[in-house]
Amino acid sequence: MWLLIVLVWLIIWAGGTYWYLFGKRSPFSIESVRPPGPRVFDQKVRDKVLKQGFSLDKVPKDLDAIVIGTGIGGLTVGATLAKAGKKVLLLEQHDQAGGCCHTYIEKGFEFDVGLHYIGQLHENSLLRIVFDQISEGQLEFQKLNQHFDTIYIGSDNEKHEYTIVSGKTEMEPHLMKQFPNDTEAIKTFFKIMKTSAKKTHYLATLKLIPKWLPLFLLKSGIANLMSPVFRLSGTCATDFANTLTRNKDLQLIFSYLFYGVPPKDSSILINALLIQHYKRGAYYPKGGASEIAFHIIRTINKYGGQCLVRAPVSQILVNGKGEAYGVKVTKGKEEVEIHAPVVISNCGIFNTFQKLLPPEIQIKQDIQDRLNMMKNARGSLLVFSGFDGTDEELGLVSTNFWMFKNNDMDKSMDDYFALSKEEAPDNIPMMFITMPSSKDPEAKIRHPGKSCMTILIMVNYEWFEEWKDTTVRKRGDDYFNYKMRFANNAFNWACTLFPKIKDKLVFQDVATPLTNIHYLGAQRGSMYSAEHNLDRFQAEAIARNRCDTPVKNLYISGQDVFSCGIAGALHGGLLCASTVLNHIVYIDLLFLKKKLKRRKARELAQLAKKKQQ
Ligand SMILES: Cc1cc2nc3c(=O)[nH]c(=O)nc-3n(C[C@H](O)[C@H](O)[C@H](O)COP(=O)(O)OP(=O)(O)OC[C@H]3O[C@@H](n4cnc5c(N)ncnc54)[C@H](O)[C@@H]3O)c2cc1C
Numbered sequence: 001m002w003l004l005i006v007l008v009w010l011i012i013w014a015g016g017t018y019w020y021l022f023g024k025r026s027p028f029s030i031e032s033v034r035p036p037g038p039r040v041f042d043q044k045v046r047d048k049v050l051k052q053g054f055s056l057d058k059v060p061k062d063l064d065a066i067v068i069g070t071g072i073g074g075l076t077v078g079a080t081l082a083k084a085g086k087k088v089l090l091l092e093q094h095d096q097a098g099g100c101c102h103t104y105i106e107k108g109f110e111f112d113v114g115l116h117y118i119g120q121l122h123e124n125s126l127l128r129i130v131f132d133q134i135s136e137g138q139l140e141f142q143k144l145n146q147h148f149d150t151i152y153i154g155s156d157n158e159k160h161e162y163t164i165v166s167g168k169t170e171m172e173p174h175l176m177k178q179f180p181n182d183t184e185a186i187k188t189f190f191k192i193m194k195t196s197a198k199k200t201h202y203l204a205t206l207k208l209i210p211k212w213l214p215l216f217l218l219k220s221g222i223a224n225l226m227s228p229v230f231r232l233s234g235t236c237a238t239d240f241a242n243t244l245t246r247n248k249d250l251q252l253i254f255s256y257l258f259y260g261v262p263p264k265d266s267s268i269l270i271n272a273l274l275i276q277h278y279k280r281g282a283y284y285p286k287g288g289a290s291e292i293a294f295h296i297i298r299t300i301n302k303y304g305g306q307c308l309v310r311a312p313v314s315q316i317l318v319n320g321k322g323e324a325y326g327v328k329v330t331k332g333k334e335e336v337e338i339h340a341p342v343v344i345s346n347c348g349i350f351n352t353f354q355k356l357l358p359p360e361i362q363i364k365q366d367i368q369d370r371l372n373m374m375k376n377a378r379g380s381l382l383v384f385s386g387f388d389g390t391d392e393e394l395g396l397v398s399t400n401f402w403m404f405k406n407n408d409m410d411k412s413m414d415d416y417f418a419l420s421k422e423e424a425p426d427n428i429p430m431m432f433i434t435m436p437s438s439k440d441p442e443a444k445i446r447h448p449g450k451s452c453m454t455i456l457i458m459v460n461y462e463w464f465e466e467w468k469d470t471t472v473r474k475r476g477d478d479y480f481n482y483k484m485r486f487a488n489n490a491f492n493w494a495c496t497l498f499p500k501i502k503d504k505l506v507f508q509d510v511a512t513p514l515t516n517i518h519y520l521g522a523q524r525g526s527m528y529s530a531e532h533n534l535d536r537f538q539a540e541a542i543a544r545n546r547c548d549t550p551v552k553n554l555y556i557s558g559q560d561v562f563s564c565g566i567a568g569a570l571h572g573g574l575l576c577a578s579t580v581l582n583h584i585v586y587i588d589l590l591f592l593k594k595k596l597k598r599r600k601a602r603e604l605a606q607l608a609k610k611k612q613q
Contacts, residue, residue: 071099073558076573
């Protein structure tokens with residue numbers, strides 16, 4: 001009798017698992033990808049897609065899901081659900097869609113606000129396949145120079161220069177050449193990079209299976225026997241680097257892609273993954289970052305969905321049973337309700353839980369528990385500079401520059417963030433320089449004779465807080481003068497590398513954490529929403545920070561699900577789509593990848609045959 005019960009239970013379990021994994025139609029197919037069409041330069045045509053203003057009559061009938069926020073995470077979940085047959089509505093508070101992927105054009109210069117380079121876009125990579133699917137083949141990427149990053153440590157004559165090149169077999173030996181006494185350390189670090197990349201899907205899986213299971217596997221120690229990745233994700237980057245080498249420059253290079261958290265508070269897995277991300281090449285969207293939203297929204301439209309801007313969501317509607325059933329959108333002085341059985345928030349965990357949920361739900365213990373796992377990330381300050389002259393004339397290149405005043409990142413970040421508001425602008429310890437006009441081959445067509453540069457610095461929100469209640473572009477002289485102190489110091493530092501730009505500067509604008517609040521809806525002007533600290537990447541925290549929430553029918557997407565970055569937030573969107581559809585779309589993608597690889601092999605074989613004939 002017992003045997004029979006166990007057998008029946010096993011059959012039901014196996015059937016259920018099979019149905020969960022394979023029982024639903026894939027939203028993806030080879031056939032949906034078509035060759036890229038001609039680039040659309042007409043701004044009016046682009047605005048019709050990217051700046052479609054909100055009004056109730058544009059909302060599709062019988063919605064299946066509402067997505068709040070149109071960053072890459074929201075676009076990914078929106079397009080995936082749309083292709084799976086769901087009727088979706090994306091709502092954006094800003095006047096153009098794209099979140100960190102939007103660009104802004106002023107005085108003939110075009111600047112990215114949150115995309116400087118993306119990795120892992122080589123042919124048939126998972127990321128490339130996803131972009132092809134959600135843009136139906138319309139997004140094209142420019143591969144940047146093999147030498148994609150330069151790192152300077154020190155200042156003036158005491159500067160050390162290191163270069164990072166991409167290439168499956170080139171990246172590691174190139175670094176070894178620059179650190180001949182530390183080849184073993186580099187070898188070990190690259191092994192960690194490989195393990196991290198190969199096994200990250202284990203961490204993602206923690207978010208997809210019923211919560212009790214990963215918690216059991218982690219608490220019992222079984223997970224650690226299965227893979228080192230669970231322990232690695234909770235390992236401190238500084239501690240790990242200390243075990244590898246005493247060379248402080250090399251230690252810095254293991255964490256050089258800074259994101260506002262000192263290495264002593266960050267995860268070695270994340271820092272290794274960031275470098276691994278660019279191993280097969282660094283890429284930039286042809287036509288600029290706004291191409292991403294432009295093409296993905298067109299896909300959403302094609303499948304009956306809609307993306308509307310100037311649509312700030314003021315509240316997520318929750319019924320008496322504690323289930324989300326729609327949103328309130330502010331339209332002028334009014335608030336309008338839109339209903340749907342699923343609400344997906346891609347505007348960050350803090351906005352979602354602290355601003356958009358009704359107050360009586362916000363205070364619930366399970367919501368507070370989720371919030372307590374995260375804290376707001378640091379703010380950023382961007383200096384946008386436009387020059388009268390081409391990249392070639394001014395010596396600007398597609399390589400990015402990471403500048404550090406010294407090689408002790410832990411100390412310099414601690415010291416810097418502890419500075420007073422007055423002291424901070426004159427003591428910038430590190431910055432990032434990038435030239436969007438040198439990366440996009442079509443920038444010359446869109447903005448002939450011009451070039452531009454963006455400089456990125458991390459800052460404390462508190463340094464700008466006194467102006468938080470002022471209106472954008474009317475924040476007053478004190479604010480302007482204060483942000484210009486950062487800008488002037490950073491720009492002068494950049495001029496030490498590019499002396500020709502100084503006399504050709506014709507445009508400059510500075511974005512602060514207050515700008516991030518206004519245009520990106522980022523709480524406290526955080527650059528990457530929730531901080532990417534060590535606590536967040538403990539395996540148990542990863543398992544608990546899921547797309548489903550304590551509020552039924554409310555889901556989280558984007559960079560707060562797994563990690564920031566275009567790729568990280570896109571995976572947040574895919575994980576969310578898998579949760580909403582109750583179907584792991586990654587399995588569909590893996591099957592598709594296999595098919596594409598087989599097709600490629602056939603094409604190569606045919607080509608070889610033709611050559612022989
Ligand atoms: C300066 C900077 C440089 C970066 N450089 C790179 C890079 O080179 N490579 C890389 O891979 N990554 C980079 N990133 C990170 C990457 O851009 C982000 O991690 C990623 O794009 C976040 O996507 P998301 O969809 O999660 O959120 P977001 O893009 O932030 O989208 C959230 C959206 O929600 C909207 N919103 C907020 N509140 C509401 C509301 N109440 N109602 C309606 N809409 C709302 C916002 O306006 C916004 O459009 C950079 C980020 C920054 C800030």
